[in-house]
Amino acid sequence: MILVVGNTKGGVGKTTLAVNLAIARASAGRDLLLVDGDEQGTALTFTQLRAERLGQAGYTAVALTGAALRSQVRQLANKYNDIIIDVGGRDTGALRAALTVADTLLVPVQPRSFDVWALDQMAALVVEAREINEGLRAVAILNGADPQGGDNNAALEMIDDIKGIDVLATSIIRRKAFPNAAAEGRAVLEHTPRDAKAIEELTALVAAVFV
Numbered sequence: 001m002i003l004v005v006g007n008t009k010g011g012v013g014k015t016t017l018a019v020n021l022a023i024a025r026a027s028a029g030r031d032l033l034l035v036d037g038d039e040q041g042t043a044l045t046f047t048q049l050r051a052e053r054l055g056q057a058g059y060t061a062v063a064l065t066g067a068a069l070r071s072q073v074r075q076l077a078n079k080y081n082d083i084i085i086d087v088g089g090r091d092t093g094a095l096r097a098a099l100t101v102a103d104t105l106l107v108p109v110q111p112r113s114f115d116v117w118a119l120d121q122m123a124a125l126v127v128e129a130r131e132i133n134e135g136l137r138a139v140a141i142l143n144g145a146d147p148q149g150g151d152n153n154a155a156l157e158m159i160d161d162i163k164g165i166d167v168l169a170t171s172i173i174r175r176k177a178f179p180n181a182a183a184e185g186r187a188v189l190e191h192t193p194r195d196a197k198a199i200e201e202l203t204a205l206v207a208a209v210f211v
C-alpha cells in the first residue's frame, strides 16, 4: 500500500500522522518505507532523533522530491509492504508526483473554516491525479479536533460536501501526547505516560486507512 499524507495547507498534522502511522505499521511487522517529500525534512529529522534515542527507527526513511519521488517510489513499491509519503504544506511537485503513484491520499484537516476552505484545492488536485491514477482513494480526517463542541461536526459536514474526497468517521483530537511523543522520537503508541485515547484514535485511523 502506498499512502500519501498530504494537504496544500500547512501545519495540519501531516508529518505527525505520517510518522505515527509509519511506526504503527512497522511495529505490526510491516516492512515500511517512509518517504520525506518535504524539503524542510521534518520526517527525516524525526527519524534521525528516533534512531538515536531507540537505537533504530524500525523503518527505512528517505528524502525524495519531484520527478524522482515518482520513479523511486514506483521502483521501491515491491521491496516494501507499505510506503508512507509525507509532503510539504503547499502545492508542490512532490505532492503531485505522490498523487500519481499512491493508492490512498490521507488529508488531515483541522476543524477551522480556513482549513476546510483550502480543501477545494486538494479536491482539484485529486481530480487531476485521477486522470493518470484512476484508482486513487482520497480520505480526509479531522485532526487536532476539539475535545468537544459543535465545531467538529460543522467541519465534518462541510468536508462531506466536497466532491472526490471522503471523510473518515474517526477523528483525532488535539492531544499533548502527539507533540510530546514526537519530541522524544516516538509515536503515541510508545509514549509514557500512556494516553489511551490518543492510542485508540491512532489505531482507528490505521484500520480506516490500511484496508
Ligand SMILES: Nc1ncnc2c1ncn2[C@@H]1O[C@H](COP(=O)(O)OP(=O)(O)OP(=O)(O)O)[C@@H](O)[C@H]1O
Pocket: 009, 010, 011, 012, 013, 014, 015, 016, 017, 038, 087, 088, 089, 090, 143, 144, 145, 172, 173, 174, 175, 176, 178, 179, 182
Ligand atoms: N492531534 C494533534 N494534537 C496535538 N498537536 C498536534 C496534533 N497533530 C499535530 N499537532 C501539532 O501541530 C503542529 C503541526 O503538526 P505537523 O508538523 O505534523 O503538521 P504538518 O502538516 O506536517 O506541517 P507542515 O505543513 O509544516 O509540514 C506540530 O506542533 C504538531 O505537534
Ligand SMILES: [Mg+2]
Pocket: 014, 015, 016, 038, 042, 086, 087, 088, 089
Ligand atoms: Mg510536515
